[in-house]
Amino acid sequence: MKSYIAKSRSVADKLAEEISSGILSPGTKFSSIRTLATRFDVSQKVIMDAMDILESEKMVERYPRSGIFVKEKRQRTNILALILIPEKTNAYISSLLQILLPENRSPDIEFCCYTIDYYKRFAELDGIINKFKPDCILVCAPLYTERDLEFYKKLPFPVVFIGDFAKPERIHTSLFQVTGDNYSVGAAAAKQLIEETASRKAVYLCGENDYFFYRETMRGFCETATRLGIEYFACELPHGFRSAFPSEIKRRIDDMIRKSTFAGFGDCPIIDIGSSYAELFYRFGHGIQKRLYVMRQTHESETIFFRQIYCIIRHATANPLSPRTVVSISEYKLKSYPMEK
Numbered sequence: 343m344k345s346y347i348a349k350s351r352s353v354a355d356k357l358a359e360e361i362s363s364g365i366l367s368p369g370t371k372f373s374s375i376r377t378l379a380t381r382f383d384v385s386q387k388v389i390m391d392a393m394d395i396l397e398s399e400k401m402v403e404r405y406p407r408s409g410i411f412v413k414e415k416r417q418r419t420n421i422l423a424l425i426l427i428p429e430k431t432n433a434y435i436s437s438l439l440q441i442l443l444p445e446n447r448s449p450d451i452e453f454c455c456y457t458i459d460y461y462k463r464f465a466e467l468d469g470i471i472n473k474f475k476p477d478c479i480l481v482c483a484p485l486y487t488e489r490d491l492e493f494y495k496k497l498p499f500p501v502v503f504i505g506d507f508a509k510p511e512r513i514h515t516s517l518f519q520v521t522g523d524n525y526s527v528g529a530a531a532a533k534q535l536i537e538e539t540a541s542r543k544a545v546y547l548c549g550e551n552d553y554f555f556y557r558e559t560m561r562g563f564c565e566t567a568t569r570l571g572i573e574y575f576a577c578e579l580p581h582g583f584r585s586a587f588p589s590e591i592k593r594r595i596d597d598m599i600r601k602s603t604f605a606g607f608g609d610c611p612i613i614d615i616g617s618s619y620a621e622l623f624y625r626f627g628h629g630i631q632k633r634l635y636v637m638r639q640t641h642e643s644e645t646i647f648f649r650q651i652y653c654i655i656r657h658a659t660a661n662p663l664s665p666r667t668v669v670s671i672s673e674y675k676l677k678s679y680p681m682e683k
Contacts (some may be wrong), residue, residue, distance in 0.1 A: 542611070
């Protein structure tokens with residue numbers, strides 16, 4: 343047994359010398375385990391143990407399905423977080439990217455962003471990770487599924503999910519996550535409706551109830567509206583509505599306005615909590631501009647949300663085996679649309 347351990351230590355020392363002398367520069371990928379075993383005339387198990395030794399000494403890094411690399415020498419003490427951005431963004435992702443503005447930055451965390459094709463993400467991720475070699479990854483939770491979680495669990499660093507998964511009931515594992523209290527946002531919209539407009543009737547724009555965010559905000563709005571004696575007409579907008587052809591969007595909006603008018607909601611405010619549909623209704627819905635309202639997160643609340651993201655990044659990189667979910671209690675205000683500059 344001593345001879346076996348000595349061989350692993352000997353191989354590790356020789357490779358460490360090549361790294362220190364510059365023969366193997368930072369970022370260099372090692373040859374296969376089999377090739378190294380042939381080179382040093384030892385078993386593959388000895389090579390694997392030697393790599394374990396080098397990894398424990400922080401001289402190499404492993405990347406699943408990619409190989410083993412000489413560790414990069416980063417001249418910094420702060421954390422590098424990679425933000426994966428889908429090609430097609432929405433209002434939520436745009437608001438999340440405000441964390442990159444100078445006034446929202448934290449000096450101990452660096453960000454790098456990469457735009458990724460959602461439908462090719464599994465093929466692209468290995469190359470992206472090898473290129474940036476981050477300490478953690480930030481992703482927008484609503485876009486990801488159980489299959490993504492299985493992939494991310496195999497990475498040698500933590501992944502932080504921002505927001506809610508579309509179908510969280512299918513997620514059966516603890517995660518690093520920062521999300522919001524969607525029910526409270528919907529409830530606040532109903533309360534502020536009376537304060538801002540003095541109206542007891544409203545048309546409520548919402549996405550498909552299959553999605554957690556829309557389901558919870560709608561539940562908060564509807565239950566609170568009922569308690570306050572507010573009548574509402576819910577317009578559930580189908581998935582893909584925003585990306586449809588303009589003529590199709592206009593047809594659907596005209597149809598919704600016609601139905602709400604027929605139901606007795608023709609002269610009441612139209613409320614969009616997610617602010618994803620307001621612009622389309624403003625552009626294509628004739629005669630509704632003065633009655634359109636959106637829920638906007640306050641600047642102070644947004645600052646707190648970003649601060650909580652930084653806290654979870656620090657926790658995740660320091661304690662990668664201790665997942666934690668933070669529910670941010672966000673403050674939203676009902677604003678008329680378009681908002682004054």
